[in-house]
Amino acid sequence: MERVVIITGANSGIGLALCERLLTEDGQLRLCLACRNMQRAEAARTALLTSHPDAHVDLLHLDVGSVQSVLSAAQEVKTRYSKVDFLYLNAGIMPNPQIDIKAFFKGLFSRNVINMFATAEGLLTQQDRVNSDDLQEVFTTNLFGHFLLIRELDPLLCQSDHTSRVIWTSSSNARRSAFSLDDIQHRLGTEPYSSSKYASDMLSLALNRQKNSQGLFSSVICPGLVMTNLTYGILPSFFWTLIMPIMWLIRIFTNTFTLTPYNGAEALLWLFLQKPESLDPKAKYHSLTSGFGVNYTEPRQMDIDDKMSEDLYVKLLELEKTARRKLTERGSNEEAYRRYLNDVE
Numbered sequence: 590m591e592r593v594v595i596i597t598g599a600n601s602g603i604g605l606a607l608c609e610r611l612l613t614e615d616g617q618l619r620l621c622l623a624c625r626n627m628q629r630a631e632a633a634r635t636a637l638l639t640s641h642p643d644a645h646v647d648l649l650h651l652d653v654g655s656v657q658s659v660l661s662a663a664q665e666v667k668t669r670y671s672k673v674d675f676l677y678l679n680a681g682i683m684p685n686p687q688i689d690i691k692a693f694f695k696g697l698f699s700r701n702v703i704n705m706f707a708t709a710e711g712l713l714t715q716q717d718r719v720n721s722d723d724l725q726e727v728f729t730t731n732l733f734g735h736f737l738l739i740r741e742l743d744p745l746l747c748q749s750d751h752t753s754r755v756i757w758t759s760s761s762n763a764r765r766s767a768f769s770l771d772d773i774q775h776r777l778g779t780e781p782y783s784s785s786k787y788a789s790d791m792l793s794l795a796l797n798r799q800k801n802s803q804g805l806f807s808s809v810i811c812p813g814l815v816m817t818n819l820t821y822g823i824l825p826s827f828f829w830t831l832i833m834p835i836m837w838l839i840r841i842f843t844n845t846f847t848l849t850p851y852n853g854a855e856a857l858l859w860l861f862l863q864k865p866e867s868l869d870p871k872a873k874y875h876s877l878t879s880g881f882g883v884n885y886t887e888p889r890q891m892d893i894d895d896k897m898s899e900d901l902y903v904k905l906l907e908l909e910k911t912a913r914r915k916l917t918e919r920g921s922n923e924e925a926y927r928r929y930l931n932d933v934e
């Protein structure tokens with residue numbers, strides 16, 4: 590039976606490179622590109638079919654930043670497929686990033702310089718906003734929309750006769766100090782990206798505890814620093830091109846400068862090839878590229894604990910209830926809300 594692989598944010602960057610690499614690995618897959626911009630999704634599909642003419646590539650409209658869109662997309666998935674083997678939670682945003690230039694030059698001459706280049710610790714802030722569901726946009730896109738998707742697809746992911754996987758594109762920018770259980774959406778701070786990625790690391794751990802017994806396994810990866818639309822939002826592409834020789838030089842000291850989407854997708858592909866039982870739920874799997882341009886994957890322990898991840902899971906369930914209720918109050922999905930209440934009670 591063909592394996593069904595859904596990838597969010599698959600129309601560009603690391604998501605699209607992953608699609609290419611997955612099809613090269615296994616031409617029999619059924620790939621589903623879950624994207625909010627269907628024009629770009631069509632273009633991605635055309636590109637994939639040009640290099641893999643016999644591939645099965647489906648498109649699904651999904652805006653992970655919208656509760657209604659996630660519920661509708663999940664409904665559509667349930668009508669199309671009887672199971673989901675891999676769910677890559679890759680869509681992500683870093684809106685209005687600001688670089689702290691002073692901190693950058695201070696870090697450049699400190700002992701922390703390698704870590705600074707690998708994690709951007711203390712260098713980046715973002716300006717977030719509230720979306721039409723009254724949720725923080727970064728939190729919803731990078732974490733909560735994906736959480737809802739997993740919840741909705743539970744019957745297709747948790748089946749007695751096979752194992753399934755969810756794989757998060759997290760970041761080494763995920764930091765405990767940017768996250769607070771009292772403000773899981775990061776309404777009050779200036780590092781929503783770091784907070785949302787730390788939350789995804791914890792959610793992955795909680796999912797493993799909750800769902801391994803039902804055949805669902807979760808993992809997180811960091812793709813390294815990759816030139817994509819996300820990084821072109823931090824500095825313009827011509828600037829990155831200008832400093833590329835310096836970046837290759839830095840690669841000698843930190844293997845986290847993977848630079849191309851192909852290299853960045855390394856750990857995502859590596860996980861595809863692993864037996865889930867052999868993976869460490871507290872490890873983040875890093876895509877790395879050596880100074881000679883060799884790609885490999887390395888697990889590194891995450892700074893997360895069981896209690897906090899469990900507390901986050903409970904808070905996300907509460908927020909899910911509120912979000913669904915609000916949607917019903919606005920006049921949509923009454924039937925779905927009734928079904929949801931029946932399920933949880």
Ligand SMILES: NC(=O)C1=CN([C@@H]2O[C@H](COP(=O)(O)OP(=O)(O)OC[C@H]3O[C@@H](n4cnc5c(N)ncnc54)[C@H](OP(=O)(O)O)[C@@H]3O)[C@@H](O)[C@H]2O)C=CC1
Pocket residue numbers: 597598599600601602603604623624625626629651652653654655679680681682730758759760761811812813814815816817818819820
């Ligand atoms: N580039 C890097 O250095 C790093 C990236 N990452 C992570 O990698 C992931 C992929 O990013 P990357 O490839 O770099 O950047 P891109 O901007 O190229 O890709 C992001 C993808 O997410 C999609 N997306 C954004 N918002 C939504 C939404 N609301 N609903 C559905 N899809 C959405 C985008 O679609 P659209 O075309 O509609 O905008 C796009 O396809 C992200 O999670 C990012 O945080 C992690 C560490 C480093």
Ligand SMILES: CC(C)CCC[C@@H](C)[C@H]1CC[C@H]2C3=C(CC[C@]12C)[C@@]1(C)CCC(=O)[C@@H](C)[C@@H]1CC3
Pocket residue numbers: 688690693705706707708709712713759760761762811813814820823824
């Ligand atoms: C001369 C310039 C002012 C040079 C500035 C360099 C910085 C813009 C980069 C140094 C480390 C980079 C980095 C990221 C963004 C760009 C830098 C801050 C990320 C935060 C991108 C997204 C991620 O998720 C991380 C893994 C990256 C870590 C390194």
